[in-house]
Amino acid sequence: MTRNTLCAFIFPALAAMAGCAPSDGDGDENPALGGAQTPAVDAGPPPPAEAMGLLSLSIEPTRPRLVVGQVKEFRAYGDYADRQHIDLTRNVSWQSSDPAVLEFSTKPSEKGHATVLQTGRVSIIARIGETETTLTVGEGVGGCPYPEYDTEISLGKAVPPMYWDNAHGPDGRPFAFRFDELACDESKNIVVLVLGAAWCGACSAYAQRLASEAPALEAAGVQIVYAELQDMNYEIADSAFAWEHLANIIGSAPGVRVGDADTKPGMNFLTTYAELAGLPTVYIIRRSDMKVITTGDRVANFSLVDVAMDPDADWVNPGLPAFHGNCGAADEENGEPNDSVANATPLALGLVEGGVCDATGDFFQIDHPGAWSLNLEFDASAADLDVLVWDSQTNEPLRIDGNQIGSENTGMTESFSHTGPALIKVYGFQQASGTYALTLSGN
Numbered sequence: 001m002t003r004n005t006l007c008a009f010i011f012p013a014l015a016a017m018a019g020c021a022p023s024d025g026d027g028d029e030n031p032a033l034g035g036a037q038t039p040a041v042d043a044g045p046p047p048p049a050e051a052m053g054l055l056s057l058s059i060e061p062t063r064p065r066l067v068v069g070q071v072k073e074f075r076a077y078g079d080y081a082d083r084q085h086i087d088l089t090r091n092v093s094w095q096s097s098d099p100a101v102l103e104f105s106t107k108p109s110e111k112g113h114a115t116v117l118q119t120g121r122v123s124i125i126a127r128i129g130e131t132e133t134t135l136t137v138g139e140g141v142g143g144c145p146y147p148e149y150d151t152e153i154s155l156g157k158a159v160p161p162m163y164w165d166n167a168h169g170p171d172g173r174p175f176a177f178r179f180d181e182l183a184c185d186e187s188k189n190i191v192v193l194v195l196g197a198a199w200c201g202a203c204s205a206y207a208q209r210l211a212s213e214a215p216a217l218e219a220a221g222v223q224i225v226y227a228e229l230q231d232m233n234y235e236i237a238d239s240a241f242a243w244e245h246l247a248n249i250i251g252s253a254p255g256v257r258v259g260d261a262d263t264k265p266g267m268n269f270l271t272t273y274a275e276l277a278g279l280p281t282v283y284i285i286r287r288s289d290m291k292v293i294t295t296g297d298r299v300a301n302f303s304l305v306d307v308a309m310d311p312d313a314d315w316v317n318p319g320l321p322a323f324h325g326n327c328g329a330a331d332e333e334n335g336e337p338n339d340s341v342a343n344a345t346p347l348a349l350g351l352v353e354g355g356v357c358d359a360t361g362d363f364f365q366i367d368h369p370g371a372w373s374l375n376l377e378f379d380a381s382a383a384d385l386d387v388l389v390w391d392s393q394t395n396e397p398l399r400i401d402g403n404q405i406g407s408e409n410t411g412m413t414e415s416f417s418h419t420g421p422a423l424i425k426v427y428g429f430q431q432a433s434g435t436y437a438l439t440l441s442g443n
Helices: 003-007 201-219 239-250 269-273 304-309
Strands: 054-060 071-073 075-080 085-087 093-096 102-104 113-116 121-128 131-138 163-168 174-178 190-196 222-228 256-259 281-286 291-295 345-347 350-356 362-366 371-378 385-391 413-419 422-428 434-442
Touching: 054 121, 054 131, 075 121, 093 102, 163 239, 190 201, 190 304, 201 222, 201 239, 201 304, 222 239, 222 304, 239 256, 350 362, 350 422, 371 385, 385 413, 385 434, 422 434
Parallel strands: 190 222, 222 256, 345 362
Antiparallel strands: 054 075, 071 113, 075 085, 093 121, 102 113, 121 131, 163 174, 163 256, 190 281, 281 291, 350 434, 362 422, 371 413, 371 434, 385 422
16 A cells, blocks of 8 residues: 555544655655655544543442442443433443452443442542543441432332532522432431422412421421422423522522422433322422332321421321311301212302311312303411312312312412313311302303
């Protein structure tokens, strides 16, 4: 092969470095170079494709529970310039600073798997291209071991050690917030993780209700985490948006504000791995083992303070608290008994006065064919009453696209609008009882 032929295979920018230059056509060196030959430069192997644009690596779990004789699986994640967060477990090289304590498997199918051989302190190194990270684990490392967990967020399982580098506090200041650190905070009894969205009215109402109870919740050791999944345009929300949106809803009430765009170990992690039957979705997590012990709909009739004071109780099937009536037969509306779907009282346009004087609440049937609005007024100092459109088939609140239809605020008035015939239920939050005025208006 002539020199010119060889030069055709070399990237132009390296041509001069490799001694390539136009020849006189017979394969001799260019006289301008004095006939001298310049040795070719070995650029070495190209960096892995996964290293392009990579800003940093991280290793999970950060606080593993190491048991001698067991195999522990570690994962490596890469943060990229385009904000992607990618699992690189099978792409990085794994190394233990002390193989006598922790030894990584050399099998390609077992990347990230390490056998715990003895107790001790050891550093784990993950490397790809020129980027590497180190995690020190084992005896003498600060914090507490994080419990074993699954990727999915569901009832009865420990939640993954999620974290946010730019969570926001009530004052709007960003800070790093990590579940693995929260798991070590013995001042907390439970974590209330609220998944919502800016377009979700029921989410705003729930946040307001929590905010009204915040002082008592904090005193009982409750950590509230508001996680916004989407903004008003159904786009993934980041933590800065979460703070701005919630500032308009609950002001500076206690609670951490985060957006799912910033969730790690992966953007959109909550949207992907949480069980979202509708919004808001509320997980109550026992801090001692980071397990989901119940969900918001299961404890709707209980105070979260009760859950926090006894997180080891059975809150999956808690039953109902004792009912204490604040009104009697003389306060009931015309049309009683209407404490079941079958006995729903027809509700015409106008005003009806009545009371939630038993534990079942009151059912009404609206047959108005067009658009209508419903307004429920009551004495909030005596009772917190709510009103929802009810599903006669499931005997539960009606959901459209996963969202309840109705009003569940904390003030003295509940109001909402709907269209066409509907079954509604007026009831007391946490078994509350009291009188009310119900007004139906429409065209």
